Amino acid sequence: MAEMNEHDPERTTTSRLSARDITIGYDRRIIAEHLNVAIPDQSFTVIVGPNACGKSTLLRALARLLKPTAGEVLLDGKTIHGHPAREVARTLGLLPQTSIAPDGITVADLVARGRYPHQKLIRQWSREDEAAVIEAMAATKVTGFSHRLVDELSGGQRQRVWVAMVLAQQTPILLLDEPTTFLDIAHQIELLELLRELNRGKGQTVVAVLHDLNHACRYASHLIAMRDGAVLAEGRPADIVTAELVEQVFGIACLVIEDPVSHTPLIVPKGGNLHPFEEQFK
Amino acid sequence: MSDTPTTGIAFGRPTGIVRLFGERFSQRLDLRTLTICGVLLVLAVAVAVLTLASGEYQIPVDQVIGALFGQASAKLHMVVVEWRLPRTLLALIMGAALGVSGAIFQSLTRNPLGSPDVIGFNAGAYTGALVIITMTGGGFVAVAGGALAGGILTALAVYLLAWRGGVQGFRLIIVGIGVSAMLTSLNTWMLMRAQLEVAMAAATWGAGSLNGLGLDRLLQVSVILALLLPCALILSRPMHQLEMGDDAARALGVNAEGTRLGLTVVGVALTATVTAAAGPIMFVALSAPQIARRLSGSAGVALLPSACMGALLLAAADFLAQRAFAPTQLPVGIVTVCIGGLYFACLLMREARR
Numbered sequence: 001m002a003e004m005n006e007h008d009p010e011r012t013t014t015s016r017l018s019a020r021d022i023t024i025g026y027d028r029r030i031i032a033e034h035l036n037v038a039i040p041d042q043s044f045t046v047i048v049g050p051n052a053c054g055k056s057t058l059l060r061a062l063a064r065l066l067k068p069t070a071g072e073v074l075l076d077g078k079t080i081h082g083h084p085a086r087e088v089a090r091t092l093g094l095l096p097q098t099s100i101a102p103d104g105i106t107v108a109d110l111v112a113r114g115r116y117p118h119q120k121l122i123r124q125w126s127r128e129d130e131a132a133v134i135e136a137m138a139a140t141k142v143t144g145f146s147h148r149l150v151d152e153l154s155g156g157q158r159q160r161v162w163v164a165m166v167l168a169q170q171t172p173i174l175l176l177d178e179p180t181t182f183l184d185i186a187h188q189i190e191l192l193e194l195l196r197e198l199n200r201g202k203g204q205t206v207v208a209v210l211h212d213l214n215h216a217c218r219y220a221s222h223l224i225a226m227r228d229g230a231v232l233a234e235g236r237p238a239d240i241v242t243a244e245l246v247e248q249v250f251g252i253a254c255l256v257i258e259d260p261v262s263h264t265p266l267i268v269p270k271g272g273n274l275h276p277f278e279e280q281f282k
Numbered sequence: 283m284s285d286t287p288t289t290g291i292a293f294g295r296p297t298g299i300v301r302l303f304g305e306r307f308s309q310r311l312d313l314r315t316l317t318i319c320g321v322l323l324v325l326a327v328a329v330a331v332l333t334l335a336s337g338e339y340q341i342p343v344d345q346v347i348g349a350l351f352g353q354a355s356a357k358l359h360m361v362v363v364e365w366r367l368p369r370t371l372l373a374l375i376m377g378a379a380l381g382v383s384g385a386i387f388q389s390l391t392r393n394p395l396g397s398p399d400v401i402g403f404n405a406g407a408y409t410g411a412l413v414i415i416t417m418t419g420g421g422f423v424a425v426a427g428g429a430l431a432g433g434i435l436t437a438l439a440v441y442l443l444a445w446r447g448g449v450q451g452f453r454l455i456i457v458g459i460g461v462s463a464m465l466t467s468l469n470t471w472m473l474m475r476a477q478l479e480v481a482m483a484a485a486t487w488g489a490g491s492l493n494g495l496g497l498d499r500l501l502q503v504s505v506i507l508a509l510l511l512p513c514a515l516i517l518s519r520p521m522h523q524l525e526m527g528d529d530a531a532r533a534l535g536v537n538a539e540g541t542r543l544g545l546t547v548v549g550v551a552l553t554a555t556v557t558a559a560a561g562p563i564m565f566v567a568l569s570a571p572q573i574a575r576r577l578s579g580s581a582g583v584a585l586l587p588s589a590c591m592g593a594l595l596l597a598a599a600d601f602l603a604q605r606a607f608a609p610t611q612l613p614v615g616i617v618t619v620c621i622g623g624l625y626f627a628c629l630l631m632r633e634a635r636r
Binding site for chain 2: 065084086088089090093094096098099101102103104105107109113114117119122124127130133143146148149
């Protein structure tokens with residue numbers, strides 16, 4: 001696995017964003033208790049786990065959208081709820097699971113809305129705003145259709161526009177909640193490649209919740225595996241992903257082999273009716 | 283004025299950029315929306331001048347304009363400036379207030395059916411007015427105060443009933459419809475129990491009318507609107523961010539609940555001001571933002587075009603109310619309900635076809 005070195009062996013272990021002993025939930029329903037997570041700076045961190053394991057809730061807490069009932073989320077060493085909302089919005093951007101494009105909005109107009117935390121009442125379209133929007137649209141390759149209505153776009157294009165909106169925010173940390181869920185395989189790969197480029201090229205810290213474990217292993221430099229509101233394993237995919245871990249997290253029997261292309265762990269589920277094939281691997 | 287007339291970004295709409303004072307001031311302007319606003323304003327003023335010219339005593343338009351600029355006989359000045367102008371100006375600014383109020387509620391609820399009527403304001407205001415008229419027999423200030431209290435209390439109750447750790451647009455509409463229905467039946471019951479003259483007074487107020495409004499009312503209303511409209515404009519920036527959903531807006535640094543509460547207060551206050559002065563004028567708040575949006579093709583509802591459209595609608599409705607069955611003077615609320623009913627039917631048919 002020599003190629004794994006490209007995941008920057010000198011990666012810093014500092015962390016601007018972390019959760020310290022947090023308890024999170026909605027109303028009186030507790031989703032996770034005593035959770036400790038540190039997002040390594042400049043990492044591509046991926047959070048995986050079965051449905052309802054608390055991964056999206058954790059992301060919302062990290063993004064300051066959800067206040068922990070105990071413990072605290074730290075941003076630059078200070079509790080994130082102690083920072084003003086606009087200041088947080090200049091440090092970390094979030095692409096929520098579902099966002100609504102206002103009726104009749106064009107691509108460029110939507111991307112420009114990402115500049116909100118940098119603007120003031122009398123200063124709503126500075127040169128920096130303009131440059132940031134141009135750059136964000138170029139990075140996501142949406143410039144060519146910036147004049148079109150968001151409603152008219154395909155799912156893949158639309159998701160790129162939303163990513164562009166978050167990029168225009170120009171934050172060193174980027175959080176994405178299941179960004180690939182409604183995309184076909186080609187657009188999933190396209191989006192993940194884009195995130196990797198942002199992470200490697202600009203050193204942006206990327207934190208994404210993903211459903212596909214193989215995608216997670218392939219793109220993450222730091223993997224967080226959750227189940228029932230607890231972190232079961234954390235680290236480089238190659239170091240932590242084993243058949244036992246997958247069984248523990250997702251409750252499925254599988255083989256873990258090396259991905260012939262990316263040389264990262266590849267999970268092959270065994271399934272119930274595949275016993276004849278299982279013999280071949282023994 | 284601006285050092286870059288256009289932008290390097292294709293926004294898909296004619297866009298102008300203004301940067302002034304060493305770039306301390308910068309704005310991105312949607313030229314189509316601004317043009318529409320201009321056209322609507324010119325039309326509204328034209329309708330207003332027409333209204334000033336017509337009446338039992340017809341005056342040629344050039345003499346009306348002369349009177350407005352102080353170049354007319356004392357008699358003409360009295361008819362145009364002292365008698366007719368306050369009411370016409372009231373129609374313009376109250377129409378604008380209703381348009382802005384409707385735009386606020388439609389943005390908050392992300393629904394073209396959102397309006398102050400929807401969160402029960404008008405039904406509550408009518409209840410308040412009825413209680414005062416039944417108990418004290420009326421008097422303008424008392425009725426206006428009762429309507430205000432009724433409307434604001436109802437809006438507050440709807441807001442609190444719709445609260446589940448935050449207020450969602452759709453829940454606000456559903457709760458509002460329920461509360462409105464209950465209050466409407468209460469209003470009917472009170473009217474049926476009331477004595478004839480009380481019921482007559484209540485019905486007159488309930489129709490919404492600009493008849494007999496003068497300079498004193500104009501001054502009161504303009505002072506209040508001069509305070510409220512800038513608040514609405516300041517809140518319109520986070521309001522547009524909220525249209526993307528709470529999570530997206532909050533991640534961009536918007537205080538979602540605070541913004542929503544502020545907008546609700548301003549929206550209710552705008553409608554309350556109009557209702558207190560003229561009684562409930564329905565449908566302007568509902569239709570003005572949507573018509574303006576169709577004309578300007580803007581993303582979501584916008585405050586400024588809605589204000590211009592509201593001013594035009596109410597000015598036109600007031601002209602019709604005065605002239606359609608002259609010398610009989612209709613309450614303007616009857617005209618707006620007719621226009622609004624048509625609009626509403628069109629809207630429902632469009633929605634049904636989708």
